[in-house]
Amino acid sequence: MKQEYTLTVYTENQVGLLNRIAIMFSRRKINLESLNTSPSEIDNIHRFTIVVEETEVVVKNLARQMEKMVDVFKVNYNTNDEIIWxxxxxxxxxxxxxxxxxxxxxxxxxxxxxxxxxxxxxxxxxxxxxxxxxxxxxxxxxxxxxxxxxxSSRIAIIKSSEGVHKRVLNMEKNDPTKKPINNEFLNHKSMIFQM
Missing domain, CATH: 3.30.70.1150 (ACT-like. Chain A, domain 2)
Structure with a gap:
């Protein structure tokens, strides 16, 4: 059964991303009831708030597809009872x-x-x-x-959500490019080559 869903999409602020997201909806012939983009609580991360009237199965699949996009961090979808808007x-x-x-x-x-x-x-x-x-x-x-x-378009906050702040902090903490290089391993290798 179709009902109103609000999708909250956390993304990097990249040129052309709005177009790519809109194409996902138009290919599936899903009408956007409302679309809002704004900065989120974290610098350089934007938040799309999209309202559609569709079945949960379709919305769930759409959210999964959007999360596969490189610039998208997280997609939540909620009914009107689960948000403050x-x-x-x-x-x-x-x-x-x-x-x-x-x-x-x-x-x-x-x-x-x-x-x-x-x-x-x-x-x-x-x-x-x-x-x-x-x-x-x-x-x-x-x-x-x-x-x-x-x-205006809808703006919404998810009642049970912690936003994307914790997730981004964890991603930064676990970023392998920022881990220190193991100097012991490098020193051991250089000793082997000197022998």
Missing amino acids: QQIALYKVPTSVIMKEVKVERLLRRYGARTVVIREDYTVFETTGQDEEIDNLLKELDKYGLIEFVK
């Missing part, structure tokens, strides 16, 4: 309506919206939340001459 939305409304209608001000307070810009011709409000909250405010503001609306 938010989106941001901006609403542009005529300033004249805001000034006249007390109902609009109450409505904005109820949804926790804050003013971003006030101009003579329009006012922009911002709110964060999940789809239902954002869409409900959109429907309400539409009654008052909404001019423009935009909603």
Whole structure:
């Protein structure tokens, strides 16, 4: 059964990686509901947050395939119950309506919206939340001459995850290129060649 999954992909910040990841979805005819890229808690490691509506089997196979890519460290996939997520939305409304209608001000307070810009011709409000909250405010503001609306991609944190920080630190600790060279072995070899 299809349901909404959020994939969290930790990667190196490489040119062309977004394209390679997008191709994996398009080859399988999977529509991306939301895509966000941002820095992670570790320098030079980026985080892709991808939302799809698919079966668990398909998402699990996709996560495995992505982890095989050279630049990808880790891929997690989670249902909405396993993550904490938010989106941001901006609403542009005529300033004249805001000034006249007390109902609009109450409505904005109820949804926790804050003013971003006030101009003579329009006012922009911002709110964060999940789809239902954002869409409900959109429907309400539409009654008052909404001019423009935009909603961001999802950002999410996995409830049970420790992120990728520990994994990267362990990789650095176990990096064979950083291990000291065994000088005893080299000295022993040079003694053999001198004899």
